[in-house]
Amino acid sequence: MESTKVVQALASLAQVTRLEIYRLLVSRGPEGFSAGELVERLTIPGPTLSFHLKALANAELITARKESRFIYYAANFSQMNELVTYLTQNCCSLGAVCDPVCSPGKYLRPKKSA
Amino acid sequence: MESTKVVQALASLAQVTRLEIYRLLVSRGPEGFSAGELVERLTIPGPTLSFHLKALANAELITARKESRFIYYAANFSQMNELVTYLTQNCCSLGAVCDPVCSPGKYLRPKKSA
């Protein structure tokens, strides 16, 4: 993933309303929600929603598919995975010793001793 | 992780210079780079760097440790892991069927348990 695209993707998520939209679409899965359903669920004005959907779609974090009068929006999971890869790769590649630090999820269970 | 903290973390990365700083610190590991070393490597003015470091530090994506006159900045990997967890969790939790969609990186390597 190219760095300007990464910035775009991050910026598209770095906004309360858009993050909410994205999370709702993640929980929904591939079927997606129409713009109207999102307006209802999030109780925000149409133009505002449209503005935010555009940002997420331009960043390719969501996809849009038109079905008759409706436009269904769904999370694009592969783009999120590429983003995560970009953010976590090259850990300690400059040579430092940092074995447990780099691997996500693997070491992070709170210990009783500290 | 709380959603306003998530937005803050995403915003702190959604900027070319800050993303560059963060990635450099990721590649460096726990030892970190001093502000001066970062000014040199990134060729940006001190005040500009300081402004961006503050944003990343407030978001807890990097840590600062003072050592004599120097301040060493290092990536905070556990915060990134929490961020990634937040962004990827609850996939399809609203009931849709979408098994391979949620963890694309994982299904390439078949699980041992059924």
Added chain:
DNA sequence: AAATTAATTTTATTATTCTGGAAATATGGA
């Protein structure tokens, strides 16, 4: 073809963020 419905684009206003020079703070050395 008119009316209805779904959603977007345009637009103006407001709010926030970025940038870097000049001044300020803090530490260590002569």
Added chain:
DNA sequence: TCCATATTTCCAGAATAATAAAATTAATTT
């Protein structure tokens, strides 16, 4: 103490982003 070094804070202008009402496009129904 005085000086150099490391870094930050202050400030003001420039740039960018968010909001939502009004106008617009597009598809469907009657």
